[in-house]
Amino acid sequence: MISYKAIVKYMMSGQVKYMLSSLALGIGLSLISGYSLILTKRLVDEFVDARGIADLAFILLAILLIKLLQVALQHTNMYVEQLVSNKTTQRLNTLLADYVRPKTITAIETPAYRNEIGYLRNAIQTFSRLIPSLSSISNQLLLLGTYSVVIFNFNKMVVFVLLATLLPTFFFENKRSKLTEKFSQSTIQLQRESGSVYDVLITPDYQKEVLLFQTKTFLYNKWLKSSNELIQTTLRFKLKEVKARMLMSSIGPIRYVLIQFFLIASFIKGALSIGEYVSIGVAVTALEASMNSIVINVGVLKQASLIKNKLKDFLAHYQFSRNEEQPKIGSIExxxxxxxxxxxxxxxxxxxxxxxxxxxxxxxxxxxxxxxxxxxxxxxxxxxxxxxxxxxxxxxxxxxxxxxxxxxxxxxxxxxxxxxxxxxxxxxxxxxxxxxxxxxxxxxxxxxxxxxxxxxxxxxxxxxxxxxxxxxxxxxxxxxxxxxxxxxxxxxxxxxxxxxxxxxxxxxxxxxxxxxxxxxxxxxxxxxxxxxxxxxxxxxxxxxxxxxxxxxxxxxxxxxxxxxxxxxxxxxxxxxx
Known part of the structure; x- marks a missing residue:
């Protein structure tokens, strides 16, 4: 039986160079991001100290070059991640096609099988993000480490507030991943029904009867009914998700006020310069973005794990076997x-x-x-x-x-x-x-x-x-x-x-x-x-x-x-x- 480890190993086969490239890009991004904070601090401090225009222009030029390099590295990394995602999708489709080898047609000529194979084909798009998500997490951890070190040197409480207020988001994403997969499984039949009627409505194979029997209105109404049912079901689920996200998002303003309180207090005490205050503010914003990205990608990993379990159950239920151990028969008489x-x-x-x-x-x-x-x-x-x-x-x-x-x-x-x-x-x-x-x-x-x-x-x-x-x-x-x-x-x-x-x-x-x-x-x-x-x-x-x-x-x-x-x-x- 196929294992999660075997799936991941199969997906990673031949893609190590792309993953290493993404990691190298992440290291580069973290280094220049740290240097960008240093330059931002220098720019603000020298502006406050009324340094010469030449010094400020030099720093601005350096920041411009750094920002352009950041943009280049970010888009290159996006390209590499898309490449990995496309290759992973192809390999997962290959894996599914290879393992779906029914011994007979009895169990697969059923609506249940059609629903499950439809769900898995949709789920492959989520699963294909597994490797890019792992790569993204590693890159964001590097950035998180860089920003945390910068902030920690000036104010330890800011790092503590960031970590404490982002923990609930991890639990939320974990719960949301489970509910999303459950929702996807429960609505696959509705999706198939709506899609099949729409195919009848527009594809050429059915048009001769649509024209002869004048069924356009009937088919349109039937599709509209199933489509509306799917939309309403989706909206009910999304409404619950939006309410939960609004509750989680309310933590953001609280986090912002707490961080500003500690930064302003440090500035008043003279522990921070204006440049340090501004650069830490930039670092906090970037750190929040990195942590949110990690949370989202951890949710992808959780979804991939749930999909993996579904795949294992699917293969076990339909008794697919790549290599049957039963004896072979020669010529049947x-x-x-x-x-x-x-x-x-x-x-x-x-x-x-x-x-x-x-x-x-x-x-x-x-x-x-x-x-x-x-x-x-x-x-x-x-x-x-x-x-x-x-x-x-x-x-x-x-x-x-x-x-x-x-x-x-x-x-x-x-x-x-x-x-x-x-x-x-x-x-x-x-x-x-x-x-x-x-x-x-x-x-x-x-x-x-x-x-x-x-x-x-x-x-x-x-x-x-x-x-x-x-x-x-x-x-x-x-x-x-x-x-x-x-x-x-x-x-x-x-x-x-x-x-x-x-x-x-x-x-x-x-x-x-x-x-x-x-x-x-x-x-x-x-x-x-x-x-x-x-x-x-x-x-x-x-x-x-x-x-x-x-x-x-x-x-x-x-x-x-x-x-x-x-x-x-x-x-x-x-x-x-």
């Missing part, structure tokens, strides 16, 4: 489902119930049934994508829970109903890597089963980016099929994979796939019962259960629900005679 029950995390009722099914390598199987009968879920279970009960899903007779998941997936390929339209080139959409155009054309460009559209193979597809080439739904589906075939796995699940093709093209393509995959297992999930003609056996699903297994003739004779559905399809003309 058989799949068995034994009294398998399955339900989605957010549902109480079973989606699949008492499923018993044996699949052997080389079989052609059609899983048929009406919408909502559990066909697609069964397909995903067969692929190993869902968590199921012990000894209910076996590969080569071995419980799936005892096997390395990646080795299972190395045997599987699929075209799901919700296949992805990647905004990549045609080559990348099919092969996810380098491949020769001639090889793709040879494998998937036959005259009767052409899966590849006539586009530039290196051009980006889709309509999200400039220069992209848009495709039809049927073309995208062909590419998804080519992708599944390119993987060349022993088990292939096609879930309504040819729904966007015309009937003749569909039959031609299925014949080609079955011919090319001889000796391998192809599972067709469909509500089109005529596909049963390709199958060694048909698995008929009915309300989450297997209503029957057999050939078309056997099911037509023995399963009334199958007969009824087939006859209805025949009357609709959906089943070729």
């Amino acid at each position: 058989s799949i068995s489902l034994v009294d398998l029950n399955f339900s989605y995390p957010a549902r109480k009722e079973l989606t699949l119930e008492a499923i018993n099914l044996d699949i052997s390598l080389g079989e052609i199987i059609v899983i048929a049934g009406s919408n909502g009968s559990g066909k697609s879920t069964l397909g995903k279970v067969i692929l190993g994508l869902h968590e199921v009960g012990e000894n209910s899903l076996l590969y080569n007779g071995i419980d799936s829970a005892r096997l390395n998941r990646e080795s299972i997936y190395n045997n599987m390929s699929a075209v799901n109903q919700d296949y992805i339209k990647y905004p990549f080139s045609l080559k990348e959409n099919v092969a996810f890597g380098p491949v020769e155009e001639a090889e793709l054309r040879r494998r998937y460009g036959g005259p009767s089963f052409d899966l590849l559209p006539e586009v530039d193979y290196d051009a980006r597809l889709g309509n999200e980016f400039m220069g992209s080439q848009q495709l039809s739904g049927g073309q995208w589906q062909r590419i998804a099929i080519a992708r599944a075939l390119y993987a060349n796995r022993p088990f292939l699940v096609l879930d309504e994979a040819t729904a966007s093709l015309d009937p003749q093209a569909e039959i031609s393509l299925l014949n080609h796939i079955i011919h090319q995959r001889k000796g391998l297992t192809t599972i067709l999930i469909t509500h089109q019962l005529y596909m049963g003609q390709y199958a060694d056996k048909i698995v008929f699903m009915d309300k989450g259960k297997i209503g029957g297994i057999g050939t078309h003739e056997e099911l037509y004779r023995s399963v009334p629900e199958y007969k009824l559905m087939f006859d209805e399809k025949m009357s609709e003309g959906a089943v070729p005679a």
